[in-house]
Amino acid sequence: MILIFLPQKWPNYLCLDICFLQLQAAENEKVRWELEKTQLQQNIEENKERMLKLESYWIEAQTLCHTVNEHLKETQSQYQALEKKYNKAKKLIKDFQQKELDFIKRQEAERKKIEDLEKAHLVEVQGLQVRIRDLEAEVFRLLKQNGTQVNNNNNIFERRTSLGEVSKGDTMENLDGKQTSCQDGLSQGLFNKLPYKL
Template sequence: MYLSWYALFSAGSFCSYSVIFAIHIDWTQTKLLGCTLRPSADWPLHCSVQLQAAENEKVRWELEKTQLQQNIEENKERMMKLESYWIEAQTLCHTVNEHLKETQSQYQALEKKYNKAKKLIKDFQQKELDFLKRQEAERKKIEDLEKAHLAEVQGLQSRIRDLESEVFRLLKQNGSQVNNNNNIFERQTSFGEVSRGEPVENLDTKQVSCLDGLSQGSCEPTL
């Protein structure tokens, strides 16, 4: 009985013909490995159960096969999408690399321009410092010249004032001398000394020349 069930169970997993063959072995009481197969009373029930189980197993396998095929198709689609994404990513990486190279070249060019501009600015600042130094030196020179000129002007003004004072003093002194000479001349003319000396016109000329000489400080009275 146990061997019959085992045969039915093992055969039911493959196909219905194997199950019928196992039942046929059970009916004819064939000896197998020293055991006698006897027909059981409930063999139709067990056979139907095994057949139903085999059918269910077959259906389950079919469903699993369908599910596996569906999963395979989905995985293929995913792989194709991933492959397209990978190709797109590689294209994007190539584009980014090209942009990166271009950006690096632009950066190097800008760096060169920056260094050049920095050098120009440094040179300009140095020139500006030199110009400020020269300007400061020129300003000091001009200030020194202005101070010297101012001192010279002040000295000249002082000398002019001194000379004016000297001229006024000489004019005052010579003016009194002229008055004395005029008085002497008047006395001489009153006593009739004109005929002994020069004419009146010459005396007037000498008097005028003496007045001119007073301004120069070189006139001396003559009797």
């Protein structure tokens, strides 16, 4: 409020006008202060409401953080359990792969061993077959040289006087059949005495 001191020689109506102006200015100032006060109170109320909202948001955020932390701890424990299972499964797979490699190596070694045995057996069989043919040829050579004939029905050897002589009831075809029977009998006898069965 502004006070103005007027000289005393001014008339009274001027003093009244000045006082009225001063009073009006004071009223205007009061109204302005009231408006500012109302505005400040309104701002305070709005700030209180904002603070309450922010506080509720903060509490909600804290609750959410707590829930997220719990989920994170649970997820970490599940991850650790899964990691242990994964490492165990990885080790088992590695062990199985090593066992499979060992089995394949053993199987390959056994297969090679069997192949070597089969080759050796085949060579031995072929050698025995050659030996058998040689022996059969030798037996037939001796039979022809000695002029004997083997009768397969009753196993009786008959002596002939010469290589070209044949009994009356025998034809050349029967003689060939008897020689074949003799060959079969000798071969069968040799096979029975072999240590390996062909």
